[in-house]
Amino acid sequence: AALAAGADMIGFVFFPKSPRHVSLDEAAALAAAARGRAEIVALTVDADDAAIAAIRDGLRPDWFQLHGKETPERVAAVRQLAGTQVMKAIGVAEAADVARNVSYAPVVDRLLFDAKPPRDAALPGGNGVTFDWDILAAGAGGKPFMLSGGLDPDNVGAAVRRLADVPGFLGVDVSSGVERGPGEKDAGRIAAFVAAARL
Numbered sequence: 034a035a036l037a038a039g040a041d042m043i044g045f046v047f048f049p050k051s052p053r054h055v056s057l058d059e060a061a062a063l064a065a066a067a068r069g070r071a072e073i074v075a076l077t078v079d080a081d082d083a084a085i086a087a088i089r090d091g092l093r094p095d096w097f098q099l100h101g102k103e104t105p106e107r108v109a110a111v112r113q114l115a116g117t118q119v120m121k122a123i124g125v126a127e128a129a130d131v132a133r134n135v136s137y138a139p140v141v142d143r144l145l146f147d148a149k150p151p152r153d154a155a156l157p158g159g160n161g162v163t164f165d166w167d168i169l170a171a172g173a174g175g176k177p178f179m180l181s182g183g184l185d186p187d188n189v190g191a192a193v194r195r196l197a198d199v200p201g202f203l204g205v206d207v208s209s210g211v212e213r214g215p216g217e218k219d220a221g222r223i224a225a226f227v228a229a230a231r232l
């Protein structure tokens with residue numbers, strides 16, 4: 034559905050606590066259809082070296098999306114081990130969260146600004162929570178970045194228009210906003226999201 038909608042990137046969640054978790058075999062089979070048509074992203078949360086290497090070899094992703102508490106040093110090590118591009122998710126609730134995380138800029142290819150998860154959340158992402166996009170009005174020192182957090186077909190157009198002129202802004206990522214239930218993607222919502230995200 035994401036390919037049919039014209040998505041530029043397709044992500045696979047490797048996090049057993051998530052309703053979106055896929056096995057490496059499932060992801061590899063799905064990625065075969067996507068390769069060459071969209072970039073393949075492996076989402077991991079504080080994965081160890083063995084898991085990163087298994088995903089690198091089994092999925093051959095274009096990107097790792099690191100969505101845990103990885104330090105800048107760990108991000109650099111994963112990037113080296115994976116031999117792929119890496120984007121680090123940064124949880125944002127206030128402007129200081131952006132400033133505090135500039136230390137990641139030298140070790141990533143891209144930043145992903147996501148809403149900080151609610152205190153009682155079971156997942157570090159995929160919670161359908163938004164944050165004030167004005168916080169990103171100055172960008173991240175020119176570093177390429179994407180936006181996520183509570184985006185859906187109804188609000189993504191406004192988000193893209195708000196950030197379109199911010200240096201470094203590349204695009205958006207979505208998970209729960211294109212689902213009809215936890216982990217159950219909706220092809221119609223995916224198509225509507227991609228259409229609305231294109232300026």
Ligand SMILES: O=C(O)c1ccccc1N[C@@H]1O[C@H](COP(=O)(O)O)[C@@H](O)[C@H]1O
Nearest residue numbers: 051158159160161181182183207208209
């Ligand atoms: O989607 C998940 O299940 C997930 C699990 C663990 C970490 C991140 C996860 N998803 C990412 O979270 C953000 C925001 O998602 P949402 O659109 O608000 O549901 C997004 O970058 C997802 O890729």
